[in-house]
Amino acid sequence: MSNMLRLFALIAVLPALLPAQPFPPHRVIGNVYYVGGADLASYLIVTPQGNILINTGFEDSVPLIRASIKSLGFQFSDIKLLMVTHAHGDHVAGMATVKRLTGAKMAAVEQEVPLLESGGKTDYLFGGSAGFTPVKVDRIFKDGGKIELGGTALTAHLTPGHTPGSVTYSLDIIENGRTYHVLIANLGTINPGTVLVKNTKYPRIAEDYASTFRILKELPCDIFLASHAAQYGLHRKFRPGMTYSPDTFIDPNGLRREAERLEAIYLTQLEQERQEEKVIQERKHFKEATPP
Numbered sequence: 001m002s003n004m005l006r007l008f009a010l011i012a013v014l015p016a017l018l019p020a021q022p023f024p025p026h027r028v029i030g031n032v033y034y035v036g037g038a039d040l041a042s043y044l045i046v047t048p049q050g051n052i053l054i055n056t057g058f059e060d061s062v063p064l065i066r067a068s069i070k071s072l073g074f075q076f077s078d079i080k081l082l083m084v085t086h087a088h089g090d091h092v093a094g095m096a097t098v099k100r101l102t103g104a105k106m107a108a109v110e111q112e113v114p115l116l117e118s119g120g121k122t123d124y125l126f127g128g129s130a131g132f133t134p135v136k137v138d139r140i141f142k143d144g145g146k147i148e149l150g151g152t153a154l155t156a157h158l159t160p161g162h163t164p165g166s167v168t169y170s171l172d173i174i175e176n177g178r179t180y181h182v183l184i185a186n187l188g189t190i191n192p193g194t195v196l197v198k199n200t201k202y203p204r205i206a207e208d209y210a211s212t213f214r215i216l217k218e219l220p221c222d223i224f225l226a227s228h229a230a231q232y233g234l235h236r237k238f239r240p241g242m243t244y245s246p247d248t249f250i251d252p253n254g255l256r257r258e259a260e261r262l263e264a265i266y267l268t269q270l271e272q273e274r275q276e277e278k279v280i281q282e283r284k285h286f287k288e289a290t291p292p
């Protein structure tokens with residue numbers, strides 16, 4: 001690994017060295033609750049047949065998630081299904097512990113299984129350097145698949161690039177006779193050090209990112225949530241102590257705006273890399289054409 005990559009990997013794991021920051025748990029909408037930290041988002045979806053937990057944060061987030069679930073009046077042991085938006089340590093490093101403590105089943109999209117089961121070793125960017133305890137996947141679903149528990153159905157939309165199996169989940173919540181389209185989005189952020197052109201470890205990366213932006217801009221959305229609280233403006237939308245209203249997180253244009261902003265960053269990087277690649281090819285061609 002080059003020194004540059006080593007540095008990027010260090011930046012990626014740096015938050016792991018800081019203790020998890022708590023945040024007041026709250027009801028987001030319907031049976032969806034926020035049980036994550038100040039930035040690393042975790043969602044609890046409560047059903048009569050047990051609960052779904054999406055994302056755990058780092059290992060030290062687990063006691064905080066547990067306390068958050070308890071303070072909302074639910075049981076940690078009622079978690080039956082575990083899911084992730086993408087398998088990087090800041091969202092899944094606590095998964096193996098939650099699985100062991102609750103006996104819940106891990107459900108994941110087929111493209112993210114190698115990353116989860118290798119503990120991050122197959123990661124195209126970080127390799128083994130930002131790893132986590134591997135988690136066995138019990139239930140594999142496909143892009144477009146439905147994951148159901150106790151009357152709640154989530155649809156998985158593959159939104160790859162950040163990892164090959166990054167997923168956005170959609171679900172409809174009915175409150176006071178109105179249907180709200182809720183998305184737990186995996187945004188197409190690009191980690192420092194990511195190569196979009198001629199990425200031998202992930203040849204489809206540029207097309208995958210492009211499809212992610214297309215999907216994120218198209219999905220119907222009244223309320224958008226994300227892997228990081230800052231990505232959907234949790235601290236702006238919610239003040240601790242607020243009474244519950246299904247309208248608190250309504251933001252019909254927020255996801256599209258964020259997707260467009262990230263797409264612009266992606267297109268700039270893609271164009272820059274293409275230009276660099278062109279120069280390399282021209283030099284190569286010139287060298288071949290010029291006899292020594």
Ligand SMILES: [Zn+2]
Binds near residue numbers: 086088162
């Ligand atoms: Zn990530």
